[in-house]
Every structure is written in structure tokens, then in C-alpha cells.
Amino acid sequence: MTTLDAAGVTDPGQVRAQNQDTFFVSGELVLIADGMGGYAGGEVAAAIAAEVVEASFAGNETPTGLESAVLDANRRIFERGVEPGLEGMGTTLVAAGMVRSDGGTRLLVANVGDSRGYLFRDGGLRQLTEDHSVAAELVRLGRIDEGEGAEHPGRHVLTKVLGVDRDVEPDLIEFEPLEGDRLLLCSDGLSNELDDEHIASLLRVGSPSDAARALVAAANAHGGLDNITAVVADIVDGSASPAEPSTMAVPVVLPRDRTLSTPAVARSAPALAVRPVLSRWERFLRRREDLRRRRAYNKWVSFRGVVFLLAFAAVLVGGFAVLRWYGTQNYLVTLRGDRVVVIQGRIGGFLWWHPRIVLRERYGPGQLPTQVRPGLFQGIDEASFADAKHFIDTMHRQWAIAHGLITVPSTTTTTPAVSANFTTTIYVPTTTAPRTGGT
Ligand code: MN
Numbered sequence: 001m002t003t004l005d006a007a008g009v010t011d012p013g014q015v016r017a018q019n020q021d022t023f024f025v026s027g028e029l030v031l032i033a034d035g036m037g038g039y040a041g042g043e044v045a046a047a048i049a050a051e052v053v054e055a056s057f058a059g060n061e062t063p064t065g066l067e068s069a070v071l072d073a074n075r076r077i078f079e080r081g082v083e084p085g086l087e088g089m090g091t092t093l094v095a096a097g098m099v100r101s102d103g104g105t106r107l108l109v110a111n112v113g114d115s116r117g118y119l120f121r122d123g124g125l126r127q128l129t130e131d132h133s134v135a136a137e138l139v140r141l142g143r144i145d146e147g148e149g150a151e152h153p154g155r156h157v158l159t160k161v162l163g164v165d166r167d168v169e170p171d172l173i174e175f176e177p178l179e180g181d182r183l184l185l186c187s188d189g190l191s192n193e194l195d196d197e198h199i200a201s202l203l204r205v206g207s208p209s210d211a212a213r214a215l216v217a218a219a220n221a222h223g224g225l226d227n228i229t230a231v232v233a234d235i236v237d238g239s240a241s242p243a244e245p246s247t248m249a250v251p252v253v254l255p256r257d258r259t260l261s262t263p264a265v266a267r268s269a270p271a272l273a274v275r276p277v278l279s280r281w282e283r284f285l286r287r288r289e290d291l292r293r294r295r296a297y298n299k300w301v302s303f304r305g306v307v308f309l310l311a312f313a314a315v316l317v318g319g320f321a322v323l324r325w326y327g328t329q330n331y332l333v334t335l336r337g338d339r340v341v342v343i344q345g346r347i348g349g350f351l352w353w354h355p356r357i358v359l360r361e362r363y364g365p366g367q368l369p370t371q372v373r374p375g376l377f378q379g380i381d382e383a384s385f386a387d388a389k390h391f392i393d394t395m396h397r398q399w400a401i402a403h404g405l406i407t408v409p410s411t412t413t414t415t416p417a418v419s420a421n422f423t424t425t426i427y428v429p430t431t432t433a434p435r436t437g438g439t
Contacts, residue, residue, distance in 0.1 A: 001105070002235060002237055003236060004027050004028065004029075004030060004096075004183075004233040004235065004236070005208055005233065006183075006208055007025060007207070007208040007233075009212040009215075010216070010229040011227070011228045011229070012228075013219075013225060013226050013227050014224030014225070015225050016226065018042075018043065019227045020227055021033070021228070022050050023185070028058075028061055028097060028098045029053070029058075029097045030185055031053055031095035031096070032092075032093070032094050033047075033049040033092060033162070034046065034092040034115050034189075035047075035049075035091040036090055037087075037090055038085060038088070041085065041087070041089030044080070044086055045081075045089040045090055048073060048080065048163070052076050053072075055069075057095075057097055061098065061099055061100055062099050062101060066095065066108050066172075069095075070095065070110050070162070071167075071170075074163055077089065078163050081164070087287060088287070089164075091113070091161065092114055092158070092187070093110070093113060093162045093170070094109065094110070094111045094112075094113070094116060096110075096117060096185065099174075106175065106177070107175055107235070108173070108174045109129060109172070109174075111128075112132065112160050112170045113160060114158060115129075115188060117184070118184040119175075120183070120200065121178065121180075121181050123200075125200040125203065128175075132159045133156065133158055134152070134159060135150075136149060137159055138152065138154065179236065182203055182233070183233040183234075184203060184211075184232055185233075186231070187227060189226030190228050190229065192226065193218070193224070203215075208232035208234055209232075215232070216230050324353065326350065327345060328345055330346060331343070331344055331381070331385050332355075332380065333380040333388050333392055334377070334379040334380070335364070336357060336360070338365075339361055339362070340365060340368065340376065340392060342357070342358050342382075342392070343358070344358045344385070347379060363396070367396060367399055367400075368392075368399050369395055
């Protein structure tokens with residue numbers, strides 16, 4: 001069975017007090033994480049990346065297993081990035097796993113950031129990963145050449161980091177591992193100090209552990225401006241050489257020889273040792289934007305809630321008003337006992353609105369014209385109390401006139417013609433059908 005014989009070395013370098021790089025090696029998986037952000041953040045982010053990827057990949061050693069392990073790590077770091085002192089923390093991650101599928105065993109490299117994966121095969125060195133830095137993107141776009149890219153101030157500004165955003169898309173590089181292949185994973189503290197030729201020469205000899213030590217020592221000797229980490233893994237056929245079982249290696253930290261340290265000022269660009277993935281200012285802006293978005297969301301939620309409640313209340317009130325209008329705004333001229341009455345409401349009531357008598361005349365149906373009497377038994381609808389009252393008065397007056405009980409009022413100066421007109425307009429001819437109801 002094809003497996004990895006791997007060893008790793010990490011060192012804080014000659015300038016940094018802390019080491020925010022970390023690595024993990026086993027027979028199935030090797031990885032490097034180069035953390036960044038705050039005093040503690042970088043170390044925490046890198047540690048989470050290593051732990052989560054290792055745990056998540058174990059038992060799910062497939063191409064999708066490695067990718068989802070990386071996404072798990074991203075999520076975990078992002079979630080913990082809200083804790084005080086850990087705000088905006090992130091890490092690079094380059095991980096190589098032996099993945100099993102129908103096609104046999106393959107090697108899958110997942111990458112986020114500017115740590116690197118190299119394949120050393122048949123004496124030649126090939127960089128497997130692409131850096132996710134501003135300078136590297138510009139080189140890929142053809143805006144600047146590689147020489148310019150190596151000096152570009154954007155070479156330390158990452159375009160992709162694990163744990164800084166909710167989502168991340170790692171680059172995935174898969175290939176068939178061959179016996180004798182040697183894999184190198186390293187942080188930028190190594191690749192910034194050593195060129196490919198130098199790296200290849202140190203990979204050519206010795207065990208993985210020897211090669212890793214030699215690489216880190218060389219980077220330190222060259223300046224060691226950043227934390228330096230190297231993981232060297234040989235592809236071996238485990239069934240052929242059952243020698244020692246691969247286990248998780250305890251990070252080998254080279255003893256620091258301060259006398260070898262090169263003063264930072266001696267370097268051409270010491271400022272580049274500071275690696276602002278997100279500057280303090282950018283982090284501040286991002287955090288503020290995040291807060292604002294959250295606040296806007298809360299505001300939106302409560303605003304929507306209020307609008308909903310108001311709309312709901314309006315529907316209730318509106319519906320009630322309509323029902324009340326239907327139940328009460330109706331006037332009926334009818335009879336109660338031997339009296340002519342006006343009832344407000346519906347006959348028999350409607351919901352909790354009961355009909356009530358709002359006017360009781362002193363007379364009965366006998367003192368209204370004959371033709372309206374059948375209608376009174378059923379009830380004659382009127383739109384308002386005034387209409388109802390007007391109807392009764394008019395009818396009663398007609399009856400009184402018809403029976404000679406009153407004479408048409410010749411109100412002061414009005415002419416007889418007007419009086420006659422008045423009489424004819426209000427008189428319901430006996431030949432016409434009853435005004436309402438009844439047959
Ligand atoms: Mn670094």
C-alpha cells in the first residue's frame with residue numbers, strides 16, 4: 001500500500017519572537033498552516049486548521065473527504081474569529097493526502113494561501129500550488145512578470161485565507177504518486193529565502209527528516225525573516241518496506257542560535273517580513289461592516305415584525321368594522337306589537353349585534369297607506385335612520401291626507417300650484433304596486 005514517509009521541522013526564524021506556523025505528518029496526510037492575525041490569533045488559527053483537517057480527514061480519505069476537511073477547518077476558524085483577541089484570525093493551509101478511490105491511490109493537494117507544495121521527481125522540482133497573493137495573481141494575469149512579482153509589495157497580501165470568510169474554495173491538485181517521489185510542503189518563510197535551485201539541491205539527499213532540517217537551516221542562514229516550516233514526505237510502498245510505522249511526528253524545533261541572527265536592517269526589505277494579510281485598518285473596516293450588516297439585519301427584522309403586526313391589526317380592525325357595519329348599519333321599518341317601529345340591525349341579529357328598536361311610533365299599521373302594510377310585516381329596508389324616519393312620516397302624512405285628517409299645508413306664501421305639486425309628488429297612487437315586498 002502506498003503511503004507517506006514524512007517528517008517536518010518548524011522554526012520561528014531569526015526575527016520573530018513567536019512561531020505561528022504549524023504542521024502535521026502521518027502516513028496518510030501531511031499539512032502546513034501558517035497562521036496570522038493578532039498576538040494569539042495566528043497560532044490559534046493554524047492549530048485549529050491542523051487539528052480539524054486531521055480529524056476530519058481520518059476515516060474519510062477520499063478527494064471529497066480532504067476538501068470537506070478543509071472547509072470544516074475554515075468554518076471552525078471563522079466561527080472562533082469572533083472571540084476577543086482572535087478577531088480576523090486566519091491561516092494558510094497546504095495539505096497533501098493519500099486519497100483512495102476506484103482508480104487506486106492518488107495524492108491530493110489542497111491549498112489556500114501562499115504556503116507551497118512542491119513535487120521533487122526524477123531530480124526535478126515542480127511547484128504544485130499557486131500562491132494566493134496579490135502579486136501572484138498579477139503575474140497570472142500577465143500584468144507583471146515573475147521577477148517583478150518577487151519584488152512586488154503585494155506578494156505578502158493574500159487573496160485567499162482560511163478562516164477569514166465564511167466560505168473558501170481551496171485549490172485542489174491531484175496526481176498519481178510514484179515510488180521515489182518526494183513531496184515538500186513549506187511556509188513562505190522558506191520559499192521567500194530559498195530559490196528553487198537551492199531547494200532542489202537540499203531535497204536531493206538524505207531522509208525526509210534530514211532534508212527538512214537542511215531546508216530550515218538554510219532558510220535561517222539566509223535571514224530567517226519569518227517563521228520557517230518544511231515538511232518532506234517520500235512516497236513509499238508500505239507493503240514492500242514495513243519498516244517503521246508512520247506516526248504523527250512531534251514538531252522538531254531547531255535550536256535557535258541567536259549569534260547567527262542577521263539584523264533585520266541588513267535585509268533589503270525588512271518591512272516585508274511583516275505580513276499584513278489584513279491590515280489593522282482593513283480589519284477594522286471589515287469588522288465595522290460586519291456589525292453594521294448585523295445591526296441592519298436586526299433592524300430589518302424588527303421593522304418587518306412591526307409592519308406585520310400593524311398589517312395584522314389593520315386586517316382585524318378592518319374586518320371587525322365591515323362586520324359591524326353589516327350587523328348594525330341597517331334600518332328596518334316594521335311592526336312590533338301594534339306599533340310601527342324602526343329597528344337597527346339585522347332581523348334575528350348578526351354575530352353579537354342584536355337588533356334594537358330605535359324608534360317606536362305612537363300608531364300602528366292602520367294609520368299608514370294600505371299598500372305599504374304587507375311590506376311592514378316583512379320589514380322595509382332603509383339605508384339610514386333618517387331615510388327610515390322620512391319614509392314613515394311621508395306614508396303617515398299621505399294616510400292622514402287621504403283620510404282628510406290634515407289638509408295640505410299652504411305654508412304661508414306658497415301658491416296652490418306648488419301645494420298641488422307637493423301633494424302629487426308624495427302621494428303613492430293606489431294603482432301602483434306596493435313599494436316593497438309582498439305580493
Ligand atoms: Mn509565514
